[in-house]
Amino acid sequence: MDFGFGHADDQFRAEARGWLGSHLVGPYAEWAGRGGPGSEHEGAAVRRAWERELGAGGWIGLGWDCPEGAYGSRPVSLTRQVVWAEEYARARAPGRVGHIGENLLAPTLLAHGDEAQRRRFLPPIARGEELWCQGYSEPDAGSDLAALRTVAVRDGTGYRVTGQKIWTSLAREADWCFVLARTDPGERRHRGLSFLLVAMDQPGRIEVRPIRQMSGTAEFNEVFFDGAVAGHVVGGEGAGWRVAMGLLACERGVSTLVQQIGFAAELSAVLAAAVRCGTLRDPVLREQLLSQWAELRVMRWNALRTLGAAGDAGAPSVAKLLWGGWHQRLGELAMRVRGAAAALGPVDWSAREPYALDAWQRLFLFTRADTLYGGSDEIQRNIIAERVLGLPRGER
Incomplete structure (x- = not known):
């Protein structure tokens, strides 16, 4: 697409x-550059206050597809959304604690929810007052989401949800969770699923357990539902798969x-470390760093090319393939440029842990x-092969 910035964008x-x-300023400045992937669970109170600051300033809901001012949002053009991101x-x-509500749930409600749901949930998101988490993956249904086992049984006008979700970011901070659950036990795979909105403040019915990882951090969680009440279903009962896939498309x-x-x-920062350590003189390492730079430029052009594209079933999968491998190789290079020193860390003998990981090790x-x-x-490769290239489905 022809993607350029004009005078209004500069303003x-x-x-x-x-x-x-x-x-x-103040505590917000102290958290500059922190709270992203690998440390999403840290500084929750300060970052929650920052979310309300963003809401008061009118910086939430810039990308919502609705009239200006509706639901407390401030929709702007794609170029201005990019400007704000930059x-x-x-x-x-x-790092944002409200991005799941703003960038995933809100567009989903605008596309599939009813007006009562939009009026109830979008304004608190726009004000930075209510936070959300995502209840998709399960221990036996990660990438194969259609194999989920969480069930929801009708109880009057609502549902009772029972099951387990895993790898749930921000579950300890969230006020609400959107949950994909099976509401028709007679159906299989993607049929008979519903997209439910569940309040997290239900003592005795919802338990959140942090998952400690090899990096020493615990930004992901297990969430256990034991008859938790869900009073809202988005898109109608049985439409969960369609709604869920629409939501996943919002991630690009x-x-x-x-x-x-x-x-x-x-x-x-990795390049600067290579210069300091002298490892940039290694021709193989230098070529790998140059390749990382070139691939990052390609990813940016691809993102701009697909920005706002509708009906491109493969775009999210292509983007995931590109950045997943790229970032993993960057982590490897961050160790390689430092040589043997990368295996060492500062020792704090007063701490419970034998040593602390530095930023590059994490x-x-x-x-x-x-x-x-x-x-x-x-x-991702299966999705591209089957949904984009039209190749036969592989054996499951």
Whole structure:
């Protein structure tokens, strides 16, 4: 697509940069560049307050497809959404705790929800007051989401949800969870599923257990539902698969550009480390770093090409394949440029743990999962083969 910035976009950039500069102060400044992947569970109170700050400033809901001012949003053009994403990343503002509600649930409600649901849930998201998490993956239904076993049984006008979800980001901070559950036990696979909205504050009916990973962090969680009440179904009973797939399509677009800006900052830091350590003189390592730079440029052009594209079934899978492998290789390079020193860390003998991981070690360990979470590479290739190229379905 022809993607250029005009004078109005430049004015919007100045507005965004000025607002961020005047509001990223105090505790918010202390959390600059923190709270992203690998540390999403940290600084929850400060980042929640920052979410309300963003809402008060009118910076939530920029990409919503609705009239300006509807539900408290401030929809702007695609170019201005990109401008805001770029300035947010440039300012190293704290990692968002409201992005699941703003970028995943809100577009889904606008496309599939009813007016009562939009009026109930969108304004609190726009104000930064209610946070959301996603109840999709299960222990035996990760990339193969249609194999889920969580069930929801009708109870009067609502449902009772029982089952387990896993790898749930922000479950400890969230006020609500959108849950994909089976409401028709007589159906199989993607049929008989419903998309339910569940309040997380249900003591005795919902339990959240953090999952400690090899990096020492615990940003993901298990969530257990034991007869939890769900009073809202989006799109109607049995339409869960259609709604869920529509939601997953929202993960591409401007949000991928935000991610890539963060990747660029990480790559620059790895390059600087290679210069300091002298490993940039290694021709093989230098070629690998150059390849990382070139691939990142390709990812940006691909994201811009598909921005706002409708009906492109393969775009999310292609994007996931590109960035998952790229970021994993960057984690490996972050270790390689430092040589043997990469295996060492600062020792704090007063701490319970024998040693603490530095930022690069955490990056390396976290990125081992990049080609798995959000849909493994194998699943993404199957989607592209079957839904885009029209190849025969492989044996399951």
